[in-house]
Amino acid sequence: MRRYFVFSLALLAVLALSCSKKTVPAKNVNAAIVYPDKNGNTTATPAPGTPAAPGTTTPAAPVTNERILVILDKGGRLAASQSSLPPYVAANTKQLPQSTPLTAEQRNNLLARQKTLLPLALYVPDAYAGKSPRGQFYKYKSKFWYWKKADGFYYLDEIYYK
Numbered sequence: 001m002r003r004y005f006v007f008s009l010a011l012l013a014v015l016a017l018s019c020s021k022k023t024v025p026a027k028n029v030n031a032a033i034v035y036p037d038k039n040g041n042t043t044a045t046p047a048p049g050t051p052a053a054p055g056t057t058t059p060a061a062p063v064t065n066e067r068i069l070v071i072l073d074k075g076g077r078l079a080a081s082q083s084s085l086p087p088y089v090a091a092n093t094k095q096l097p098q099s100t101p102l103t104a105e106q107r108n109n110l111l112a113r114q115k116t117l118l119p120l121a122l123y124v125p126d127a128y129a130g131k132s133p134r135g136q137f138y139k140y141k142s143k144f145w146y147w148k149k150a151d152g153f154y155y156l157d158e159i160y161y162k
Contacts, residue, residue, distance in 0.1 A: 072121035076101030110161040
């Protein structure tokens with residue numbers, strides 16, 4: 001009887017090890033195949049992928065050399081002058097916003113709620129902006145919302161300091 005128990009236990013262990021799930025890594029569709037040429041240089045050729053449907057075009061990712069600029073700093077002062085602005089900012093905007101600092105109460109609210117002072121106005125290229133039913137927006141540091149106004153600049157949402 002003991003012999004049958006040891007034999008069945010060994011058979012169960014062999015079956016468990018032989019029937020265990022084997023994992024196979026997924027194929028990387030976007031991988032590049034590298035072939036060396038006669039001189040020893042390597043050239044990469046893209047791996048074959050699924051072709052696009054006929055009559056459709058895939059939009060290219062937005063490429064821009066424009067940067068996000070702080071226009072009104074933490075104290076509400078102008079951080080840039082009209083003459084020091086890059087050409088792409090000057091072309092998109094007519095004039096700089098009026099320098100309106102936060103009141104002492106608004107500043108205290110912002111510090112108490114967010115533990116930091118934020119720039120009040122930004123210039124954001126259209127490639128970085130998002131759209132919603134409320135208008136165009138930009139999320140500063142993936143946390144603070146700025147909304148585009150008629151002058152072309154993005155202003156800190158008032159919920160942060162009112």
